[in-house]
Amino acid sequence: MADDIIRLEKxxxxxxxxxxxxxEVLHAVDLxxxxxxxxxxxxxxxSGKSTLLNIIGLLDRPTSGHLRIKGDDTIGLSxxxxxxxxxxxxxxxxxxxxxxxxxTALENxxxxxxxxxxxxxxxxxxxxxxxxRSVGLEAVGGxxxxxxxxxxxxxxxxxxxxxxxxxLVLADEPTGNLDTKSSDxxxxxxxxxxxxxxxxxxxxxxxxDLARRCDRTIEVVDGRVTG
Amino acid sequence: MMNSxxxxxxxxxxxxxxxxxxxxxxxVSGIAIGVAVIVFMSAMLTGLxxxxxxxxxxxxxxxxxxxPDQLARPQxxxxxxxxxxxxQFPTQRVLSIVEWQKIRDRMKARPEITAVSPTVSxxxxxxxxxxxxxxxxxxxxxxxxxxxxxxxxxxxSGTATLTSxxxxxxxxxxxDLGATAGDKLNLQAASGAMLTLTITGLVDFGNKGVNTRNxxxxxxxxxxxxxxxxxxxxxxxxxxxxxxxxxxxxxxxxSNLVEADSWxxxxxxxxxxxxxxxxxxxLIMGSxxxxxAFGIAAVLVVSVIQRSQDIGILRAMGASRGQVQRIFxxxxxxxxxxxxxxGSALGAGALIYWHSIAREPNGTELFPLILxxxxxxxxxxxxxxxxLLAALAPAQRAAKLDPVEAIRG
Numbered sequence: 001m002a003d004d005i006i007r008l009e010k011x012x013x014x015x016x017x018x019x020x021x022x023x024e025v026l027h028a029v030d031l032x033x034x035x036x037x038x039x040x041x042x043x044x045x046x047s048g049k050s051t052l053l054n055i056i057g058l059l060d061r062p063t064s065g066h067l068r069i070k071g072d073d074t075i076g077l078s079x080x081x082x083x084x085x086x087x088x089x090x091x092x093x094x095x096x097x098x099x100x101x102x103x104t105a106l107e108n109x110x111x112x113x114x115x116x117x118x119x120x121x122x123x124x125x126x127x128x129x130x131x132x133r134s135v136g137l138e139a140v141g142g143x144x145x146x147x148x149x150x151x152x153x154x155x156x157x158x159x160x161x162x163x164x165x166x167x168l169v170l171a172d173e174p175t176g177n178l179d180t181k182s183s184d185x186x187x188x189x190x191x192x193x194x195x196x197x198x199x200x201x202x203x204x205x206x207x208x209d210l211a212r213r214c215d216r217t218i219e220v221v222d223g224r225v226t227g
Numbered sequence: 228m229m230n231s232x233x234x235x236x237x238x239x240x241x242x243x244x245x246x247x248x249x250x251x252x253x254x255v256s257g258i259a260i261g262v263a264v265i266v267f268m269s270a271m272l273t274g275l276x277x278x279x280x281x282x283x284x285x286x287x288x289x290x291x292x293x294x295p296d297q298l299a300r301p302q303x304x305x306x307x308x309x310x311x312x313x314x315q316f317p318t319q320r321v322l323s324i325v326e327w328q329k330i331r332d333r334m335k336a337r338p339e340i341t342a343v344s345p346t347v348s349x350x351x352x353x354x355x356x357x358x359x360x361x362x363x364x365x366x367x368x369x370x371x372x373x374x375x376x377x378x379x380x381x382x383x384s385g386t387a388t389l390t391s392x393x394x395x396x397x398x399x400x401x402x403d404l405g406a407t408a409g410d411k412l413n414l415q416a417a418s419g420a421m422l423t424l425t426i427t428g429l430v431d432f433g434n435k436g437v438n439t440r441n442x443x444x445x446x447x448x449x450x451x452x453x454x455x456x457x458x459x460x461x462x463x464x465x466x467x468x469x470x471x472x473x474x475x476x477x478x479x480x481x482s483n484l485v486e487a488d489s490w491x492x493x494x495x496x497x498x499x500x501x502x503x504x505x506x507x508x509x510l511i512m513g514s515x516x517x518x519x520a521f522g523i524a525a526v527l528v529v530s531v532i533q534r535s536q537d538i539g540i541l542r543a544m545g546a547s548r549g550q551v552q553r554i555f556x557x558x559x560x561x562x563x564x565x566x567x568x569x570g571s572a573l574g575a576g577a578l579i580y581w582h583s584i585a586r587e588p589n590g591t592e593l594f595p596l597i598l599x600x601x602x603x604x605x606x607x608x609x610x611x612x613x614x615l616l617a618a619l620a621p622a623q624r625a626a627k628l629d630p631v632e633a634i635r636g
Contacts, residue, residue, distance in 0.1 A: 054631050057543070059542075059543060059630050059631050059634075060631055079548070080547060080548075083542070083545055083546070083547050083548075084545060084547075086543065086544075086545050087544055087545015087546075088545065092540075092543045092544070094540075094634060098536060098539075098540050098634065100537045100540060100541070101246065101537075102239075102242035102243055102245070102246040102537075103242060107229065110229075111541070111544060112544045112545060114229075114235045114238070115235055115541065115544050115545050115546045115550065116545060118234050118235055119231060119232075119233070119234055119235070120229040120230075120231050120233075120235075120238070121231055122231075160544075164545075
């Protein structure tokens, strides 16, 4: 049990549509992600994948059910506690890379540590350089994020997601905007990190070929988890 | 790289401002122009006011003590019955202040009064050859009086010396009489008494009326001409705190048999003008402050929309609502501060330039260049505060963004 990073128990999510009608997007989802697992989350558009990812990433709250992170229930936590937990336990990689363009690649990698600790310091910079080296971009750390290629930006985003040594990295179609070659190398990078550091990954993808290369595939169809 | 003394919020605020170059440049220019206008106007107003006050206070006493008006009382026939209820206002003779020496000593004893000088004044006729002019004659004690009216500063020819045989004339009066320093002239009083005096100096007080009428002689000469031996018609005072002059004057009047006129009461028009100027200055400052605030708010609202993805990412990374809010508050404050610094420099530059080209007809400066540090500190502080307040609503909006929606863009 304690080896589960994430555990969802009967998680429902519904949205108010207008004043009276409600739409349930997730129906009593049960899900586990174990430590060190490299999992793909697949499903057609509109199946509730993104909602599920947002709930797991503590960006959204479930309407009912329980979400445990490393065994601790998150339902009673305040907004500030959730934010804090999110910053420390979870790293994000988004589809449209989403680096902050006003900062350099290195500074983007430092950002989660800076947000957490408030003031920059040398250790942060050292750690960010190491992470950039591990994604093969040490040489371009000083470049502004906006001046990098899509593949490079996504590698920086992966380095950034690892900055706080999270238990879980959530990746929302991390290769969706990349050509096949960059897509492959970004995927391989994540796989490598997973093997080396034991960080769990949960990757939303449309690419069934990539999904097949993961340890496990979870399929979401119409707000229900199968497989 | 990042400055390790700055917190995350300040670093992000500066980077966002730097990245939005055009917006930042435009809004900073807008703020700077507004602040420059305020700085320029306030400093010039202070200068003009200071100039006037210096001129007033070195050419006239701050408080003048004169004998009370002479009144006629209605004659009574018996208790509560007047013989003649209508009375004519009596003519005002030139009278000495009763026991002026005693009052003078009492004034000298007060610590808030820095100079005391008795004078006699009245009218006389200056005669030189065919020309004769009515003059308003002041008999003064040069030692004390020149400490109140800085005669030396206003002398344009000759010297500021007064023995019993000397006279100092206003420049226009001297011209009318065709006289210059060193010439002699006759002075005749209403009583018929006549004296021949030597002109030692000509004074220009920058006021035509005064320059046309005023003549100064020694106190004893004045006393004998005006038929007031040993008398003094006025006691002139200078006080330390010039703005307390009116209160002090009222206090003196209440406790002595004299009428006390302060420079504040006699220059009431000037104070009305200054007050009007100050009011319009406040109005302008208020409007400039408001438009600066709206400008900053508008720029930041747009910036929040432009940066909503960045905000979403920061929130996903664990940035709290408070941190996001502070990033935008700091941007507002920084815009206000930077704008006010640039504006202060602009305003001061414009003032220095204007000071160098704006001259009185005689070539002296129109106003002294007074650049008080206080003005700049207050302006910078106020502009920063305005920026902070203007950023409240946009910052609130940024903090309230739902990270899920913000990231989706």
